[in-house]
Amino acid sequence: MIKNFTVSVNNLRAAANACYSKSRHGLLAMFANDERPINGKFAIYCIFDGRNKKEMLLVKAVIDQHAPPEFPSLTPIIPAAAWFEREINDLFGLMPIDNTDLRPLVLHENWPLGVYPMRKDFDPRTVVPEAKKEFPMAHAHGEGVFEVPVGPIHAGIIEPGHFRFSQAGEAIIRLDAKLFFTHRGIEKTLEGMPIKRALFQVERICGACSVSHTLSFSQAVESVAKVEIPERAKLIRILIAELERLYNHVGDVGNLCAGLGFAVGTSNGARLKEYLMRLNETLTGNRFLRGMVVPGGVRNDLPGELLTQIAETIDKLEVDFIQLVELLQENDQFLDRVNTTGILPYQAAKELGVVGVAARASGVDYDLRRDKPYGGYEQIKFEVPLHRSGDVAARLWVRVDEALEATRIIRQMVTRIPVTAKKLKEPIPSIQPYSTGIGWSESPRGGNIHWLMMEEENRIYRYFVRSASYANWPALTVAVPGNILPDFPLINKSFELCYACLDR
Amino acid sequence: MLKILRKIMATGTVTESYDVTAVPARSRGEVREAKKCASCGACSSACPTGAVRLGNDDVTIDQRACIFCGNCIEACEHGALQQTGNYKLGELSNQLEEMGNELKAKIVRTLGRSLAIRHLDVGSCNACDWELTALGNPVYDLQQYGIDFVASPRHADMLMVTGVVTRNLTQALLMTYEAVPDPKLVMAVGACAASGRTFGESYAIQGGVDRFIPVDIYVPGCPPRPQALLYGLLLALDRIK
Numbered sequence: 004m005i006k007n008f009t010v011s012v013n014n015l016r017a018a019a020n021a022c023y024s025k026s027r028h029g030l031l032a033m034f035a036n037d038e039r040p041i042n043g044k045f046a047i048y049c050i051f052d053g054r055n056k057k058e059m060l061l062v063k064a065v066i067d068q069h070a071p072p073e074f075p076s077l078t079p080i081i082p083a084a085a086w087f088e089r090e091i092n093d094l095f096g097l098m099p100i101d102n103t104d105l106r107p108l109v110l111h112e113n114w115p116l117g118v119y120p121m122r123k124d125f126d127p128r129t130v131v132p133e134a135k136k137e138f139p140m141a142h143a144h145g146e147g148v149f150e151v152p153v154g155p156i157h158a159g160i161i162e163p164g165h166f167r168f169s170q171a172g173e174a175i176i177r178l179d180a181k182l183f184f185t186h187r188g189i190e191k192t193l194e195g196m197p198i199k200r201a202l203f204q205v206e207r208i209c210g211a212c213s214v215s216h217t218l219s220f221s222q223a224v225e226s227v228a229k230v231e232i233p234e235r236a237k238l239i240r241i242l243i244a245e246l247e248r249l250y251n252h253v254g255d256v257g258n259l260c261a262g263l264g265f266a267v268g269t270s271n272g273a274r275l276k277e278y279l280m281r282l283n284e285t286l287t288g289n290r291f292l293r294g295m296v297v298p299g300g301v302r303n304d305l306p307g308e309l310l311t312q313i314a315e316t317i318d319k320l321e322v323d324f325i326q327l328v329e330l331l332q333e334n335d336q337f338l339d340r341v342n343t344t345g346i347l348p349y350q351a352a353k354e355l356g357v358v359g360v361a362a363r364a365s366g367v368d369y370d371l372r373r374d375k376p377y378g379g380y381e382q383i384k385f386e387v388p389l390h391r392s393g394d395v396a397a398r399l400w401v402r403v404d405e406a407l408e409a410t411r412i413i414r415q416m417v418t419r420i421p422v423t424a425k426k427l428k429e430p431i432p433s434i435q436p437y438s439t440g441i442g443w444s445e446s447p448r449g450g451n452i453h454w455l456m457m458e459e460e461n462r463i464y465r466y467f468v469r470s471a472s473y474a475n476w477p478a479l480t481v482a483v484p485g486n487i488l489p490d491f492p493l494i495n496k497s498f499e500l501c502y503a504c505l506d507r
Numbered sequence: 508m509l510k511i512l513r514k515i516m517a518t519g520t521v522t523e524s525y526d527v528t529a530v531p532a533r534s535r536g537e538v539r540e541a542k543k544c545a546s547c548g549a550c551s552s553a554c555p556t557g558a559v560r561l562g563n564d565d566v567t568i569d570q571r572a573c574i575f576c577g578n579c580i581e582a583c584e585h586g587a588l589q590q591t592g593n594y595k596l597g598e599l600s601n602q603l604e605e606m607g608n609e610l611k612a613k614i615v616r617t618l619g620r621s622l623a624i625r626h627l628d629v630g631s632c633n634a635c636d637w638e639l640t641a642l643g644n645p646v647y648d649l650q651q652y653g654i655d656f657v658a659s660p661r662h663a664d665m666l667m668v669t670g671v672v673t674r675n676l677t678q679a680l681l682m683t684y685e686a687v688p689d690p691k692l693v694m695a696v697g698a699c700a701a702s703g704r705t706f707g708e709s710y711a712i713q714g715g716v717d718r719f720i721p722v723d724i725y726v727p728g729c730p731p732r733p734q735a736l737l738y739g740l741l742l743a744l745d746r747i748k
């Protein structure tokens with residue numbers, strides 16, 4: 004249940020503070036909406052986790068269109084608000100007063116000052132001139148301190164991002180990241196788009212989290228449309244979502260080995276991932292499981308023979324995967340590199356609102372599947388693995404445990420799907436204009452939260468995506484300093500953050 | 508150590524030649540006209556990327572823009588369209604086709620037996636990137652063809668470009684292209700790079716790759732399967748028999 008509070012902008016901080024102190028996992032998302040065409044106001048929305056399984060708290064602060072375009076920053080009381088506010092400042096030109104870091108985030112030095120693309124009066128077809136500004140990066144000062152710039156184009160097959168390391172010899176003393184290189188403005192392109200078509204863009208926010216994005220999207224649509232999806236669709240969705248977790252985690256265990264040059268681990272992880280990708284294509288026609296989840300249910304059934312094939316593949320893979328994990332667990336050189344490297348302390352994870360594997364490796368026991376159950380997860384049995392050391396090793400072992408747990412969930416689904424009724428999909432009726440909905444899912448990287456406001460003819464008025472990587476990127480800059488530069492790839496891989504998910 | 512050796516021995520060789528594994532029945536590949544089209548237009552209004560071109564009495568699919576979603580097929584009441592598992596959709600650009608035979612032979616001679624590739628993401632969702640990574644797994648083992656990924660554009664003969672060109676990566680695209688020594692090849696990987704239309708128009712998107720640099724090979728798909736990428740690579744090197 005979503006508890007809504009609407010306040011004037013002057014009371015935003017007080018209202019947010021009240022919700023924050025009542026919340027379990029803090030601030031989940033914060034974004035702006037240009038509602039001037041509807042009511043003459045801008046709005047700032049903050050979504051907080053509630054105290055119990057059912058509750059989320061939503062604070063909406065309104066800014067009159069004739070008032071100064073600003074709002075009191077929440078960052079001094081809620082550190083997790085920092086990036087959200089910079090994004091709002093960039094895209095809407097609404098300034099968070101008291102936020103001490105208002106460097107641009109989403110729009111780079113090529114974007115002219117004073118042009119706000121997410122405002123409704125910005126026509127998406129506007130040709131925006133190329134600006135030549137400086138992009139300010141943060142760095143450390145001092146005798147002997149030097150900088151190492153890396154990216155945006157990296158040496159491996161990696162998404163683009165620019166890192167600036169301030170170094171004292173081999174030790175990193177500060178890291179700043181310039182991201183949003185793959186910013187495609189998807190939230191803007193979705194505006195005015197019918198939900199049927201929007202689905203395909205949402206599915207392509209990120210490749211590795213395709214299912215999670217379509218799940219959050221579909222659940223947001225279903226919540227505004229007040230549609231309950233058929234039982235069979237729920238179970239198929241869970242199965243597909245767990246397959247996404249499984250192929251990601253298995254692949255990431257292999258990739259982590261690449262971060263420290265353990266070739267046997269790398270190639271075995273890559274081989275096992277390939278078998279899973281092939282299974283994905285056999286089931287859904289796409290190796291990234293695209294095209295399965297749609298608003299109202301699922302598009303295709305998984306008949307008995309495919310379910311049998313899933314069970315057989317998973318059985319074989321599990322044995323193989325456990326052998327791979329044993330190679331890691333018993334290899335002292337490997338353990339030397341991963342233990343105590345890249346520690347994200349519990350307190351930092353908590354304050355930054357870190358989610359998913361990264362949170363659960365630092366002792367933050369939070370998983371949307373269990374703590375805000377959605378889409379049928381409330382009916383199934385599963386464990387949420389927790390580690391506390393917060394280092395590369397902890398993130399690795401959380402992934403290993405979760406991968407094995409995913410195989411158990413998949414097996415449960417394989418036995419439950421055949422006996423449920425055949426229906427796959429409910430139609431989406433006409434949705435009340437300007438109604439709003441939230442959808443969420445636990446992606447392989449953590450909570451993935453989508454918010455939408457509808458307009459006429461089932462079109463989207465505003466869409467907002469807070470992916471897991473969005474929540475976790477700031478944590479990387481906390482975990483890295485104090486480590487040596489050669490360990491950065493390893494630490495980075497252990498967080499396994501998507502750039503595309505963040506940049507949108 | 509013994510365990511590592513045992514695992515290597517027990518796994519054996521898993522590498523396969525690029526087209527031996529059959530395509531699964533559900534695989535979503537090329538969409539084509541199967542029966543006479545009634546020109547009702549249902550397909551083209553259902554298509555999320557504007558890939559359907561309606562003629563007077565026929566329909567063609569712009570393979571470069573198609574994301575293989577199958578929406579058009581569901582929308583068609585006449586059963587005129589059909590989805591196949593065909594992934595061998597890589598096509599050479601006119602530029603490469605029209606190049607004199609001698610010049611083409613020279614490029615193939617220079618690059619054909621050992622091709623060094625630099626990957627360049629100019630705004631992808633990372634699905635294409637992951638498929639490039641998959642080319643290096645033991646199953647596809649790109650190196651068996653004398654092809655490999657390298658760390659710097661200065662060591663590369665080819666750029667494999669993924670994603671729609673975003674505003675924030677335009678400079679990186681141009682600089683990376685500049686940094687690759689001649690003769691060089693460019694492959695536009697996936698619907699985004701090949702057409703630039705996956706997300707429509709946006710303040711942050713500049714279009715497809717060929718708006719900025721010459722493209723030699725287009726490999727459609729969303730994302731293209733590793734086998735489709737291998738087909739495209741071998742096609743470019745004139746090694747498809």
Ligand code: SF4
Pocket residue numbers: 538553554555556557558559568572573574575576577578579580
């Ligand atoms: S399969 Fe999808 S993207 Fe391709 S032509 Fe049909 S509707 Fe368009």
